[in-house]
Amino acid sequence: FTGSAFGSAAIWQYESLKSRVQSYFEEARADWLDKIRPQKRGDFRKQVNSWWNNLTEGQRTVTGIIAANVFVFCLWRLPGMRRIMFTYFTSDPSSRALCSPMLLSTFSHFSLFHMAANMYVLWSFSSSVVSLLGCEQFIAVYLSAGVISTFVSYVAKMATGRFEPSLGA
DSSP states (O other): OHHHHHHHHHHHHHHHHHHHHHHHHHHHHHHHHHHHSOOOSSOHHHHHHHHHHHSOHHHHHHHHHHHHHHHHHHHHTOGGGHHHHHHHSSBOTTSSOOHHHHHHGGGOOSOHHHHHHHHHHHHHHHHHHHHHHOHHHHHHHHHHHHHHHHHHHHHHHHHHTOOOOBOOO
16 A cells, blocks of 8 residues: 555646646736736635645645545534444544555544544644645655555454554544
């Protein structure tokens, strides 16, 4: 999984760089249109774009991860989803689904405080790490760390004979 994650990140990084170079030239051509086009005032979309553009690349990257964690947290609150959530979003070495929970449990939190604390810490160091690694490599590290830590959890549970499900990586 880790090799695939980093290989995919390298391809994504190359395509992203290629896209940025192409968009630079397109923006130079379209720049004159912005000067003659009337600007909307009080537009909600414009405010969201302004907020988004003021974030660092690391904060924009982590915003997606936080959104995924919040979405999974909300799914835990739906009674009809409990069976699916226990099957695929908890790590349990005695479960019939072993591989997908290794990744999906990375986004799973049952306690609001636990999720908020984890996301705050992730937000706090994201800018520096993403500026060092790049957005694509950071996501590969995040996903790989989740899968590897779940694997270590599986090994520890097997060694101690404790086969209860757990959340998170």
